[in-house]
Amino acid sequence: MGKIKDILEQMRRSPNNIRFKELCTVCDYYFGNARQRGSSHRVYKTPWKGDPRVNIQNNKGKAKAYQVKQVLTAIDILEINYGT
Helix, strand or coil: CHHHHHHHHHHHHCHHHCEHHHHHHHHHHHHCCCCECCCCEEEECCCCCCCCCEEEEEECCEECHHHHHHHHHHHHHHHHHHCC
16 A cells, blocks of 8 residues: 555656556556556546546556546545545
8 A cells, every 4th residue: 555655646746747557556456457458548447427437548658647637536536435
């Protein structure tokens, strides 16, 4: 969990500078294994329907900043509404 917290802090400080592998580590921890892998996209299942969706994309080893922000929003909702 310590590594996850460090990555989350980095995501909140600088969403533009997150590696795709780090974002995958956080998403795997909070949302389980991705439903879709294999391509440049990973799609994670959430306990709610609709937005925020957790669909992340590898952009030359980096995560896209808007997707990092969507993941942070989804984690906040997950912690508040589902106690995770």
